[in-house]
Structures are given as C-alpha cells and as structure tokens.
Amino acid sequence: MRAARLHEYTDDMSEALSIDEVDRPEPARSDHVIVEVEGAGWCQTDNHIIEGMWTDYVEQDLPLTLGHENAGTVVETGEEVTTVAEGDRVICHPVLPCGKCRPCRMGEDMHCVNLSFPGLTTDGGFAEALLTSERSVVALPDGVDPIDIAPHADAGITAYHAVKKAVSRLVPGDYAVVVGVGGLGHIGLQCLDAMSAARIVALDVKSEARELAEELGADYTLDPGSDDVPAEIESITDGQLAKQVVDFVGRDPTLALAPEIVAGTGEHHVVGYGGHVHEPAQSLVSGEFSYVGTLVGKYTELQELMALVAQGDVELHTSRYGLEEINDVAERLEHGEIEGRAVITPNA
8 A cells, every 4th residue: 555654854854754665554443443544644843843842751763654634444453343334434532542541541541651643653644544542533523524634633632622621610701812814723612612601812824824813703802923912812811811721822922922811820821832931930929820741642532523523513624635736735735735634535
C-alpha cells in the first residue's frame, strides 16, 4: 500500500515526505483493528515532527508514516474485538493506550505509561490503512462523514478538552477569551459557545478569522496586531477581565497576555505551543491566575465531541488533498496559507 513517510528531519517542507510502497498492516493482537483511512487531518504538529521538534520528548525510528488525525472504515479486526465490526465507520483516538496502568484505569488515555502514538512513535494514517486498537476507535453517528470529521481526532478533541476544563470554571456573566481562530481555534470557539453562557472575545490578526469568529458565536473580536488588547478587554468586561483564556497560538506574545487580561483565580489554557512562559513568580502570586497545559484529550471526550458534531453544534472548515499533494499541504501550512483544517484522502 502507499504511505507518506518521513526519512529524515528537515526544515524544508516542500520535499519532507516521500510516497513509499509498504506492507499493509495486519492484526497482531486480539484487540487490534485495521482501518481503511478515508480522511487523515494534517496538523501543525506534523510540521513540528518533520522539523525534529519532538525528538526530545519521544523516541522515533525513521522512516515513519505520519498522520495522527484519522477516520475511516473498519476492514479487519482481532478475534476478541466486539465493539466494532467490519464495515463500521470510525474515528480514531490518536493514541493506543494499554488499558492496564493506573492512568488508563483513571481514564487518562494521554498519560498511559505504555502508550504508542500512531504518526508520532508508530506508523500513522497518511497511508491507505492504519493499525489501531479497539480501545481507540469511536463508532461514528449515522450521517457523519469520516473525511469531514477526521481532524477532530486530534485538533477537535484537543480544543474540546481545553474548553471543557474552562467551561467548568465559567458562570453566566463571565467573559472568556479565545486566542487564534484557526484550525483549532474555530473548533474551540464553537465548543465554548455550545457549552457555556459566558460572553466570548476572539483574538486574531486575520480579518477573515475575525469574521468567522463572529459567525461562530463570538460576542466581540479584536485584532492583536492593531488593538490594545489589555485595554480593550478591560473596557469590554467593565474591569472584570477574562475568567478563562483558551490560547490556540501559544507564542510568546499571546502567553504574555495572561497577567494583563486574566481575572484573579482565572486560567490561561495553553493549547498551541512553540513559545515560552516568561513571568515572574510574583506576577502569578499577585494575580492568583494559572497557566494550564492541554495534551489532546480523553477517549470519552472524543465521544462527547462526536455528539456535538451529530447535533450540529460543531462544524469543521476543511479542504481535501490527495496523498500525492502532501508536501504541498505541509508547505502551505508552514506559510499560514490554509484556512481551517487540511484533510489527506489516501484512498481517493
């Protein structure tokens, strides 16, 4: 079968991956599931993997098939699989947890001590077929297209995971800020609007993104390139500031906003990454606010997100590309030229 493989780390996205012929995966355990990949979302993390940014955090053996936002049709299962069958359409939680360690017993899939991560530590879904497990597949509701929702496997569940934490601390009358209304942010904004009565302020330097934010439920939009964001948020909130900030950018300038825009006991959720937190300890003590990290999400949260999708509360803005166009996608995303999410269709 065909697969898009990374052979060496590089900053040049134009020739980052090669299309190779590789063996088709087969079930090696009784809980294994083979999915024919209909849609595999391209994520900014894929660019970071290509650049070698993840080598300090996980072991990677190259060549490696990338792709961790996967959905498609079950074509083969191990002998003990009972929750899905051949022909079922599924979305795949991005990791394969063991199910036996303490984090797994607590439902913390991303913190499994024995996990493998297709597209990051094992072969992923930029291929005609993907090896996953019964613990990682979520059957799709009727009428939900695997291609349309594939990016929810990481982008969607990550945005939902962060918003769910934020919503638990929001009450009517509060204000929440969404930083960046791009591939993740436009999902998170919809989740926030569907799950909370808080008023939403959206920040983005692109006018198109701000217009989209208004369409998706933002009460206010600001351009951090020209607006004095702290002053504007103080004015909008009548001095209350934002109880929750969900930052889908995660660069130094956005992370530095927290001391000026987060209310006391509030939280700045870090979803996007690449920047650094440079705040004196006294700033956190005096403001009594917190930075909160976000690492994908739980299996059950992917189920919950699919419920929101089925109800029509969350829609993805996507564009589709064939497997042979994969380096064009990598390069375009690197230059910020893709709106919403790009989806690779290996079997199209």
